[in-house]
Amino acid sequence: MLSFINSMNLFIFILFTVIYSYRFIYIYIGFTSKKKKKDNALQVNLHKYAVIIAARNEQAVIGELINSIKNQNYPGELIDIFVVADNCTDNTAQKAREAGAIVYERFNKNLVGKGYALNYLFGEIAQKYSDKNYEGYFIFDADNLLDKNFILEMNKLFDKGYRVLTSYRNSKNYYSNWITAGYALWFLHESEFLNNPRMILGKSCTISGTGFLVHSDIIKKNGGWKHYLLTEDIEFSVSQVIQGETIGYCGSAMLYDEQPFTFKQSWDQRLRWAKGFYQVFSVYGLDLLKCIFQGKKQSFSCYDMMMTIMPALLISLSSLFINSFFLILGLLDPSIGREVIAETFSAISSSLFTYYCILFGIGVITLITEWQKIHCPTVKKILYLFTFPIFMFTYIPIAIVALFKKVEWKPIAHTCVKSIQNIQEN
Structure with missing residues (x-):
């Protein structure tokens, strides 16, 4: 059983890395393309x-x-x-x-x-x-x-x-x-x-x-x-x-x-x-x-x-579900062994920590390059960088519920009344 758990975790990690590796190339391109050339077109038609x-x-x-x-x-x-x-x-x-x-x-x-x-x-x-x-x-x-x-x-x-x-x-x-x-x-x-x-x-x-x-x-x-x-x-x-x-x-x-x-x-x-x-x-x-x-x-x-409409979250969830299943099974049935319990608990903790670090890294890079465009006090910019991965983690229960629940369109109330001048002046 322990061999199966380890093999499954390795397989999902490799699969995730392979199918989404191009996104890391995107990040590199985005980060190195900040010195944009100005558009020197002499004439543009107005439509x-x-x-x-x-x-x-x-x-x-x-x-x-x-x-x-x-x-x-x-x-x-x-x-x-x-x-x-x-x-x-x-x-x-x-x-x-x-x-x-x-x-x-x-x-x-x-x-x-x-x-x-x-x-x-x-x-x-x-x-x-x-x-x-x-x-x-x-x-x-x-x-x-x-x-x-x-x-x-x-x-x-x-x-x-x-x-x-x-x-x-x-x-x-x-x-x-x-x-x-x-x-x-x-x-x-x-x-x-x-x-x-x-x-x-x-x-x-x-x-x-x-x-x-x-x-x-x-x-x-x-x-x-x-x-x-x-x-x-x-x-x-x-x-x-x-x-x-x-x-x-x-x-x-x-x-x-x-x-x-x-x-x-x-x-x-x-x-x-x-x-x-x-x-x-x-x-x-x-x-x-x-x-x-x-x-x-x-x-x-x-x-x-x-890859956009079939997000990485589902692959991540499959790993968490399987490890959680064996963890609960081990807690309910001591005959399975403490080693299995320890391995599955370690796998879940490691996965969550890895995903937190990846999301935190995405947040850091984005905050660095877009700092001047974010209208927010410096303290909050830094503070919300640490809560960004937690916000993204809340997609986990949402994705699970969405699989089974009938969902209808609901309006979202908008109450932030500002002019474009208010935003840019701040």
């Missing part, structure tokens, strides 16, 4: 865009987002702002109209979720604004805020031919507590140590929730927005990569969003994300697998997507 915002009871924050869009360093006549107030019971629609947006109100208790709201709004635009000839659509959440050069920077890469683009995701409330900091630090890592290396290598990036740009031809081809799983962002990313699209990343386009403050909110949100990843894997997993072995240009991107 016409529609901004799409899906909002559910967001009266507190939506006005500041619209203000940050209207204050962009980009010609205002080339930007139209559309809001779908989806099943709202507050004054979101009124606040959005007062701020200068074109607002549609949607009430549908059967088809609930951001995907359905986006599709409804795209349908209205296709019917009533087809003469506007929008070349691309920016998609934001109501709690977002944009740096004044956001659209200008995204436009540069759009003009170079990227038909789908994602941006640098920063946080409005990194400083609030260990939960908001945990989210924020991971999103910063995702931007600069996953998407940035992918961009450098010419591989496809992934969209993370919000702050992305889609070419109008893709929306027309799809007949609107056809992604309705619980994580419509990763579903869209996977579907585009399978079809051969290369999703670009614009690190100079900075967006701020609000992270959940309470553990209950965080649990609900991440439970939806975990379930959504399982859904995407079940729907697109076979197509991704075919893409990997077809030897096409996007084969590695498909592999990367596969």
Whole structure:
């Protein structure tokens, strides 16, 4: 039995190392690419865009987002702002109209979720604004805020031919507590140590929730927005990569969003994300697998997507489960032997310590390179570095529950009311 346990632990360690080793190359590329060359393009075409915002009871924050869009360093006549107030019971629609947006109100208790709201709004635009000839659509959440050069920077890469683009995701409330900091630090890592290396290598990036740009031809081809799983962002990313699209990343386009403050909110949100990843894997997993072995240009991107929707957490859990099983078995049945109990306990402790160190290292590297962009007191920056691995560990029970529980989309309340000036001044 002891030989089996040791062999199993070694196998999982080797498997984990092999399939995710490329992520360490990403970190190296991200860390060594900080001295970025300036874009010296003499002329960039300015394209016409529609901004799409899906909002559910967001009266507190939506006005500041619209203000940050209207204050962009980009010609205002080339930007139209559309809001779908989806099943709202507050004054979101009124606040959005007062701020200068074109607002549609949607009430549908059967088809609930951001995907359905986006599709409804795209349908209205296709019917009533087809003469506007929008070349691309920016998609934001109501709690977002944009740096004044956001659209200008995204436009540069759009003009170079990227038909789908994602941006640098920063946080409005990194400083609030260990939960908001945990989210924020991971999103910063995702931007600069996953998407940035992918961009450098010419591989496809992934969209993370919000702050992305889609070419109008893709929306027309799809007949609107056809992604309705619980994580419509990763579903869209996977579907585009399978079809051969290369999703670009614009690190100079900075967006701020609000992270959940309470553990209950965080649990609900991440439970939806975990379930959504399982859904995407079940729907697109076979197509991704075919893409990997077809030897096409996007084969590695498909592999990367596969590793994204089938996260390392599941492999880690399999090791912890097996070791925990033998540990409990040994405690209940002394005949198994103290040596087995000691070995399994040591394996579990070693695994947790190893994962903590890996996550802590990821946090350290991210904090060092993104220090100036994190709006948070120095003491809290350092303190939340140590709680970051603990935040990531809380995905373990979430991932387990998501495997068995039926999960429905739930809105997350946003109450961090700040202007882009407030954030950048602090």
